[in-house]
Amino acid sequence: MPQQKTTKKPSILFLCVNYHSYPELDDYLDSINRAALSFKNPLSVDVKVADNSVENRQPVDVSRYNSIHIEVSPYHKNLGYMGAISRLIQDAGPEKVKTYDFVIVSNVDLLLSESFFTGLLALETDANTGWIAPQIFSQAEKRDRNPKISKRPSANRLKMLMLMFKYPLLYRLYTDWVYRFRDKKQSRSAGRLIYAGHGSLMIFTNLFMQQHANFQFPSFLFGEELFFGELARSSGLKVIYAPEIVVHDIDHASTGKINRRAYCRMNYDSLSKLKPLFNQ
Numbered sequence: 001m002p003q004q005k006t007t008k009k010p011s012i013l014f015l016c017v018n019y020h021s022y023p024e025l026d027d028y029l030d031s032i033n034r035a036a037l038s039f040k041n042p043l044s045v046d047v048k049v050a051d052n053s054v055e056n057r058q059p060v061d062v063s064r065y066n067s068i069h070i071e072v073s074p075y076h077k078n079l080g081y082m083g084a085i086s087r088l089i090q091d092a093g094p095e096k097v098k099t100y101d102f103v104i105v106s107n108v109d110l111l112l113s114e115s116f117f118t119g120l121l122a123l124e125t126d127a128n129t130g131w132i133a134p135q136i137f138s139q140a141e142k143r144d145r146n147p148k149i150s151k152r153p154s155a156n157r158l159k160m161l162m163l164m165f166k167y168p169l170l171y172r173l174y175t176d177w178v179y180r181f182r183d184k185k186q187s188r189s190a191g192r193l194i195y196a197g198h199g200s201l202m203i204f205t206n207l208f209m210q211q212h213a214n215f216q217f218p219s220f221l222f223g224e225e226l227f228f229g230e231l232a233r234s235s236g237l238k239v240i241y242a243p244e245i246v247v248h249d250i251d252h253a254s255t256g257k258i259n260r261r262a263y264c265r266m267n268y269d270s271l272s273k274l275k276p277l278f279n280q
Contacts, residue, residue: 102132111248129207148198158271200249
């Protein structure tokens with residue numbers, strides 16, 4: 001009697017970073033659990049949380065969640081966004097991380113739609129897709145933050161961005177222009193190829209992680225879109241925009257606490273360290 005084929009259930013790993021945003025973390029985990037419950041087929045979802053908050057806090061009550069597996073790493077030291085993600089990967093073991101179908105890197109001031117996994121796992125992509133940029137809808141701005149960067153910035157464009165962050169008033173004028181004019185002209189067709197998605201939630205395929213699980217991020221905070229955009233580009237991997245996968249951004253629970261001058265200073269520092277990549 002011939003054996004029946006068994007279908008491997010999809011496996012998804014969330015790597016997320018908390019920094020003094022415990023209510024948002026609880027809500028985010030709740031939304032992941034609801035989305036997993038809404039998916040009609042077997043699904044394996046692991047969530048690893050890097051707690052960058054300085055003080056201790058009562059651990060997450062993992063007994064509340066019946067559809068996802070959660071582990072919290074109480075680092076209690078601010079390692080930065082990508083610094084904490086890299087630490088999570090090293091602690092879990094890069095070879096283990098490479099076994100997942102998708103690895104999702106995120107903040108915690110987000111809520112997944114209940115159809116998140118349905119949209120992700122129904123998505124048809126070609127074999128060299130490395131990064132999927134979902135719809136990240138800002139509750140405050142009433143807009144999708146993706147596509148974040150449509151085309152690879154030139155070296156001159158990077159210099160302009162550095163100038164903007166060097167002078168916070170220029171940054172304010174630039175962001176006003178983006179929200180009022182440029183954003184309205186963005187093409188939001190599903191399946192569109194882009195350079196980079198928004199860094200608040202990035203969906204990486206197994207193919208991407210096979211090549212880049214041991215990344216070395218050069219700065220403390222910001223610039224992750226450019227960094228991963230360059231990793232995808234250098235590997236010949238595609239970045240696609242997928243608005244049918246919906247995430248709600250509840251708006252900067254952690255980075256929103258940074259004052260504008262510090263925000264601009266850290267962005268300038270990150271761009272200065274990323275700049276050599278764009279001279280190649």
